[in-house]
Amino acid sequence: MSAERDLSVRIGTLFMKNPVMPAAGTYDYFENNAGLFPMESLGAIMIKSVHRHPRPGNPPPRVVEVYGGMINAVGIPSVGMEAFMEREIGRFAALNVPVVLSISGSRPGHYAECLELLDNDPCISAVEMNLACPNIDSGLPFSSDLATLRYTVGESRKATRLPLIAKLNPSVPDIVPFARAAEEAGADALTLSNTFRAMKIDIDRQKPVLGSSFGGLSGPAVKAANLFLVWSAFQQVKIPIIACGGICSWQDAVEYMLAGASAVQVGSRNFSNPNVMPEIIAGIESYLAEKGYAAAREIVGLAHRQ
Numbered sequence: 001m002s003a004e005r006d007l008s009v010r011i012g013t014l015f016m017k018n019p020v021m022p023a024a025g026t027y028d029y030f031e032n033n034a035g036l037f038p039m040e041s042l043g044a045i046m047i048k049s050v051h052r053h054p055r056p057g058n059p060p061p062r063v064v065e066v067y068g069g070m071i072n073a074v075g076i077p078s079v080g081m082e083a084f085m086e087r088e089i090g091r092f093a094a095l096n097v098p099v100v101l102s103i104s105g106s107r108p109g110h111y112a113e114c115l116e117l118l119d120n121d122p123c124i125s126a127v128e129m130n131l132a133c134p135n136i137d138s139g140l141p142f143s144s145d146l147a148t149l150r151y152t153v154g155e156s157r158k159a160t161r162l163p164l165i166a167k168l169n170p171s172v173p174d175i176v177p178f179a180r181a182a183e184e185a186g187a188d189a190l191t192l193s194n195t196f197r198a199m200k201i202d203i204d205r206q207k208p209v210l211g212s213s214f215g216g217l218s219g220p221a222v223k224a225a226n227l228f229l230v231w232s233a234f235q236q237v238k239i240p241i242i243a244c245g246g247i248c249s250w251q252d253a254v255e256y257m258l259a260g261a262s263a264v265q266v267g268s269r270n271f272s273n274p275n276v277m278p279e280i281i282a283g284i285e286s287y288l289a290e291k292g293y294a295a296a297r298e299i300v301g302l303a304h305r306q
Contacts, residue, residue: 005288006295007281009043009263011240012163012188014098014126016043016263019296020253020281023244023267024048024102024128024167025074029095033274039095041278043263047092049102049130051078052110059211064200069219069246070268071198073212076104076130081117089123098125100165108142108152115159127162129153129187132169132194141169141194143178150185157186165242167191170222170229179233189240191265192229196222218268220246227259234260234301248276250283257284257296258303 007018025048027033039045057077064071079087081103092099101124103114111129118124131143131152143149143166153166166182168175170193179190195216200209208214223246230243243261247253248269256264269276284296293299 003289003294005285005293006297007043007285007288009240009296011126011165011242011262014044014100014163014188016098018043018281019257019261019263019284020277021100021242021263021265022046022270022277023265024130026267026270027274030091036274037278040097041281042097043281044098044100044125045092045095046128046265047099047101049076049078049104050081050084050114051076052081052103052105052114054078054080054083058215061209061211062215064209064215066198066200066217066221068221069217070271071200071210071215071217072195073210073215075212078104081114085117085121089121093123099123100126100128102128102130102167104130108148109155111152112155112159115156115162118160118162120161124162126165126188127160128165128167128191129156130167130194132167141171143167143169143182144172146177146181149178150181153182153185153187163188165189165191167244168193170194170196170226170245175229175233176236179237183237183239187239189242189262190233190237191242191244192233192261193226193245196225218245220248222246223252227256230256230261231259231303235304247280250280250287253280253284254287254299257299258301260301260304262297262300 021044058075132141166187198217199214226245240262243256244265
């Protein structure tokens with residue numbers, strides 16, 4: 001490679017030296033995967049969703065493999081925000097890489113409460129709002145109702161100076177008004193998207209496989225549908241988009257970037273290949289060199305320029 005490529009991404013005050021990070025809850029930084037590769041080689045790391053209050057999560061079984069991916073129904077088990085701040089937040093600072101914290105809640109106000117408890121802690125570089133977790137009152141994800149989405153992001157914006165990333169629900173008729181609503185309410189970036197609702201039935205037992213009956217589909221099966229969401233939103237919003245859904249190779253990452261993603265999150269592929277993220281980073285850099293681009297930002301949305 002004749003010259004080093006600029007892979008950097010900026011989202012508000014968050015600076016990532018490359019566009020690759022894990023999706024929330026899909027990488028173990030301290031036990032199972034410790035030492036596989038330096039964490040500082042990533043653009044950022046993502047802490048799995050911390051709920052406002054303690055949660056046990058869903059009953060087992062929580063994960064099942066299906067053709068083209070997997071369905072998870074983990075249910076966001078969490079120690080709660082207070083306990084996370086007291087016991088866990090400090091150990092992430094030692095990883096020497098920007099840390100993005102995913103937060104969740106059971107009602108809209110819980111997100112702002114999480115951010116107030118976080119109090120702009122220097123260990124955290126940005127916050128991703130998991131807005132596709134179940135809403136106890138209505139049974140719908142927060143990002144499925146425009147008014148609720150605007151209120152939740154708007155109140156959260158008032159509670160922090162940290163960059164806010166709104167992770168949206170893909171199961172809406174049109175992603176564009178939801179992407180616009182999050183942007184107008186103060187989100188600094190969008191993650192597109194969360195998992196797609198799905199289920200699997202055991203034909204011998206004649207009942208759902210998962211303990212909670214249904215869950216969220218991820219993996220290669222969702223990539224084509226999610227790519228369209230990124231494509232559609234890029235045409236209508238000015239804030240960066242982080243793609244999440246079926247990214248298994250550098251080619252997948254580049255395809256999302258051409259559609260409009262500034263960064264990518266790798267999820268279920270980490271379980272079968274925990275070294276895939278460094279491979280994707282190297283692949284993106286090689287692609288840029290081969291095509292003659294000096295920076296990753298040059299290819300973001302390039303497929304729209306026809």
